[in-house]
Amino acid sequence: xxxxxxxxxxxFLATVPLLAGRYAGDFxxxxxxxxALGMGGAFAALAxxxxxxxxxxxxxxQITSSEVSAMHAFLYNNLASYDHLSYVQPLPNxxxxxxxxxxLSVNDxxxxxERHLIGTxxxxxxxxxxxxxxxxxxxxxxxxxxxYQIAFAKNIKFGANMGWQFFEVPFExxxxxxxxxxxRQIKDTLGSGVGLDLGMKVRTDMAVIFDQDELxxxxxxxxxxxxxxxxxxxxxxxxxxxxxxxxxxxxxAAVQPIPKLNSTLTLAYDYDxxxxxxSHYGVDWDYDSKANLxxxxxxxxxxxxxxxxxxxxxxxxxLINNPIGISxxxxxxxxx
Numbered sequence: 001x002x003x004x005x006x007x008x009x010x011x012f013l014a015t016v017p018l019l020a021g022r023y024a025g026d027f028x029x030x031x032x033x034x035x036a037l038g039m040g041g042a043f044a045a046l047a048x049x050x051x052x053x054x055x056x057x058x059x060x061x062q063i064t065s066s067e068v069s070a071m072h073a074f075l076y077n078n079l080a081s082y083d084h085l086s087y088v089q090p091l092p093n094x095x096x097x098x099x100x101x102x103x104l105s106v107n108d109x110x111x112x113x114e115r116h117l118i119g120t121x122x123x124x125x126x127x128x129x130x131x132x133x134x135x136x137x138x139x140x141x142x143x144x145x146x147x148y149q150i151a152f153a154k155n156i157k158f159g160a161n162m163g164w165q166f167f168e169v170p171f172e173x174x175x176x177x178x179x180x181x182x183x184r185q186i187k188d189t190l191g192s193g194v195g196l197d198l199g200m201k202v203r204t205d206m207a208v209i210f211d212q213d214e215l216x217x218x219x220x221x222x223x224x225x226x227x228x229x230x231x232x233x234x235x236x237x238x239x240x241x242x243x244x245x246x247x248x249x250x251x252x253a254a255v256q257p258i259p260k261l262n263s264t265l266t267l268a269y270d271y272d273x274x275x276x277x278x279s280h281y282g283v284d285w286d287y288d289s290k291a292n293l294x295x296x297x298x299x300x301x302x303x304x305x306x307x308x309x310x311x312x313x314x315x316x317x318x319l320i321n322n323p324i325g326i327s328x329x330x331x332x333x334x335x336x
Contacts, residue, residue: 028102028244038282046253054084054102056221067333068086069333085101096155157171182232218254229243266285
């Protein structure tokens, strides 16, 4: 019974777009990748792995080797699963391309067939037990939300003359965008739509700016999601359309090496402007590029995570606490 109740709640959440129309793309706001969510979603300025195709596609241009990454998340007491698979391929002339598939799925959702009630009135349904719904469902169905993305990014390196007499400030700028195809299915009803994201990412050397050799890098990121006015159209007789809201993600991050500890400390901040705005805070501690610990905070929710590098493969884990409950994410990244 508990499973049926929880599944019914999940089904209601999944079908809200059919009623409200303004939350059709909210499954995409769950976020891709494991590292990013371990840092509370403060990743738009960093965006330095395969999940950059979601957080800020401009960061793909600053990935210097081919990478495959995969993620699996356990949601809603394991009643739903959330999967992410991406591939990044650097090209000559500081260009990169990437593809991504993301899926949210809920299995074994119970349903009750009410066709036998057609033509009856309220009194019949109340007084005749033959018209009462049984406690056993008539069947089960599956709900899926799919996101397909292909991204392109270009990296530009230049020195900016800021007025200093003896040196220029080095900048590394990434520009990127991704085209997305959205496919949603609730039982036998299908919805689809297309969208476009545009991103910019800038990295500079604080040691040069402040003339302090011990300082690290400063990162800045902007990601404009659904700039083309994304809509999901359903194959219902009315061809109902749901709006996917435009969102701007702004991010700042400082990456500071700590040579005495053979470590690197990263502090990150993101702000989402959609839904009256949400701040994201993240901290990551890297030891010798072999292990990481991280924590994050956003919208009264806490997260934490860790990574371990084994034989060139990164194994990632994140735990996210939110009002629906604790969720776990596991993933791996392979660079070659």
